[in-house]
Amino acid sequence: MKSYNDTTYAILGILTTECNSGYAIKQFIDRSLNHFWKISYGQIYPTLKLIVQEGLAEVRTSSNPGKPDRNEYYLTSKGIEALKSWLEQPIEQLPVERNEILLKLFFGRYQAREKTVSLLQDYKQELEGRFQTYVSIEQAIINHQDNEEDSMYWLFTLDYGKRTTKAAIDWCEVTLDTISMEGD
Incomplete structure (x- = not known):
């Protein structure tokens, strides 16, 4: 199975929650992951694009009256398998702290x-x-x-x-x- 960077796996993991838009993903990161895993706003959309290109997620457009359309991302079975495979891999190195x-x-x-x-x-x-x-x-x-x-x-x-x-x-x-x- 193809290997991706940790940001890709983090976003695959976030897509298992009810966060399925770029904005919702950013909010989720700010409220939780940001305390131990930094992902910049500028990394989210390119990673989502990659995830869709790789067939790990599909994108659907959501319409709400009075609001602009938004893209929502949903994991595919391939995406779930990629996440599970990564989760089961041993940790490659202990975290290095810059303090x-x-x-x-x-x-x-x-x-x-x-x-x-x-x-x-x-x-x-x-x-x-x-x-x-x-x-x-x-x-x-x-x-x-x-x-x-x-x-x-x-x-x-x-x-x-x-x-x-x-x-x-x-x-x-x-x-x-x-x-x-x-x-x-």
Whole structure:
């Protein structure tokens, strides 16, 4: 079976939900995938075009009175098989994180200690905000999972985000404490 890039598989996966227009796909990405998988708006339509060309989805035009026609995309059996095949493949590599705070901290001896502390405090505050976002998303999923077969899997990915964010917050606290002790 032909291999595609991860963005293609992500969009195939999104098409298994009720999101079937480019706009709905973008909203879905912004509300969920964007927390762990970045897909730009500019990637969506070319990927949809490819998916249709490859026979992985078909496009239908939807008309609503008073609104412009819109294209809706629906997976074909070939598309479902391509998604299943990709899901069953082993992971090729562990994710590599590009983290600006770690890069700056790595060279931190060239920065005033107060600036390093401020940087870490700001980062910790951002992480705490992200954690609260995850908690809100979790509640929304739990409250609206009426027979939603995907909910359990969405909660798994959300749990990962919560745990890694909590670990980063803990790391900030320990690092800040260590820097404070070094300054005394």
